[in-house]
Amino acid sequence: MQRLQFIDRFFKKALERFQARPPAEMWDRISGSLDNPATPAAKPGSSRWLRITTATLAVSAVVLVLLNYSGINDFVRGRLQPQNSELISKTTQTGDTFSANSTKITAPTIITPHPSVEDITPPAPTAEDANKQIPVIEPRLIERFDEQETVDNHLQEIVLETIEPVEEEEVISDDTPSKAELIESIMARLMESTGNENKNDMPSEEMENYLVQEDAFNIADWFSAQSILPRGFYVGASASANSTWIINQNTYDNFDGYELAYMPDFGMSHEVTAGYNFTDMFAIETAWIIKSYQGQKYEDLIKYKNVTREVDLEYTKVPILLKFKAAKLGGKNLRPSSFNLSLGMYIGRLQYVEITTNNSISNEVNERFNLYDYGFAFGLERERLFRYNWSYSYGFNAHLGLVDINAPTYAVHDELGQSFNALGGLKVGLKYMIRN
């Protein structure tokens, strides 16, 4: 039963039977609409997904360009090329010498599978093969570095182990460097890349990986499964500077023109991260984004003209990301580095809200907004090891909310009225790796 106060009764009495004459042309408008039912306008929701798709394609295009530019494609292609077993098989069956394409270095059939490559084994010889007097090849393992050894000694050991003497008749090019020249060349590059004084500090695995990936030997084809990135857990910290938006119907020009004039709005966020590199190409990562500032600044163009508002939303978030890593050695110091593409979801909890209206701040409006938010998380970063266990990263990150940020009281339960958080910006981070 309704309990009406005096003011209620007064307004009810005054307005309950209130009538007003509509404009004279109203019937013509209705009649016209009945004659020509309007084609339903594209809903902003559709437009939103169109925009998301477009953005995804654009980002993918950028990723491809970056990968191509950085030469990582070549490396990835190398991984996908005819695999080692095939090469080894061919070599084993024929006894031919293997010619390294890139440098035209000829070398005898040498199989030096790396300890981490378990699946690279020559196929069992057939009876026919046995009759051909196939040379017996003893697989040897590259010994792992003893970190106490000097770089020079170990490098020579590995090179000598890898490069067998080249017989005169097998030389296919006059410009093929001699073994001594090769060793000298590699030594020079390593000295240059590591620095004379610190070369003993260079992580042994990096040294090993360098040799494995070094183009001069083209051994990458032989050991394409070689991981040049460490596997295992890692922890770290990151910070990002983002441009933030609230995407809703006001973003679109679907009604009577744009209703809001968006103004640039930026926010910082910082986080602690933890992850696990479970293969050399994939990792899973989570984080505690301690503070993520979001929101939007805008000027009303229709309802409250000349009113400028800034909605500041502070969230704490937890993303879960799957990372794809495309790695190579590079740079002056030939450190392992990778391009990481991250995709995942985040869940966020609203911590604080502040709304500034024409420089008047109001911070008691938490009830205006939904407490929880979740959505897509995306990242593209360059990560580079600079110490045996340390890496830094920099790149782009973005979040797109999938939950209407309006609290139920203010929510509009259709696609037209929902508002979503979005951010995109630059991110830098530092990680410590606990190698397996």
Next chain:
Amino acid sequence: MDLVVRNIEQSLVEGCRNNDRKSQEALYRRYSKKMFGVCLRYAKDRSTAEDILQEGFIKVFNGLKKFRGDGSLEGWVRRIMVNTAIENYRKTIRLHVVSDFEENGHEEFEETILQKMHVDEILKLVQNLPDGFRTVFSLYVIDGYTHKEVAKQLGISEGTSKSQLARARNVLKKRVTELYEVKTPIYAKTAIYR
């Protein structure tokens, strides 16, 4: 219901169901003033009310096949108008800050002030309420919905409906009081309200 009225309504409904334009116009003429009054209560301005009225009548004509005749035709048309107004409210809600409106005080409300007001001024006061307040106030106070029904219509909790209503009352009391405290011509004063 008067038998004559019922027959007229049945005739109109039948004509409208057959897409007879004259019947549709007759039905429109019959209810347009009342329904425009409803639309004005739910809309923030006249232009929006016109849009609601137009959309509402199109829904009426397209949906008359579903009208079973259990209740009055006017009540059915009115419900469609209210629902259309609610949909419009949902479409136009924005991130405007409700807390722009101070709500404290004004318990010493002079009831007699209201007696001096013209219906257009009263309508203007309601129209100037924030969208959420206006919708809850109109649904509960004028159209007689319960808080449970309001909550269901708007997708909010009953508690929220109650608090919105209380805040709407406070805003109305404050504005009425302000209008008469400063002794200014009422139309000049209302012009500053959004």
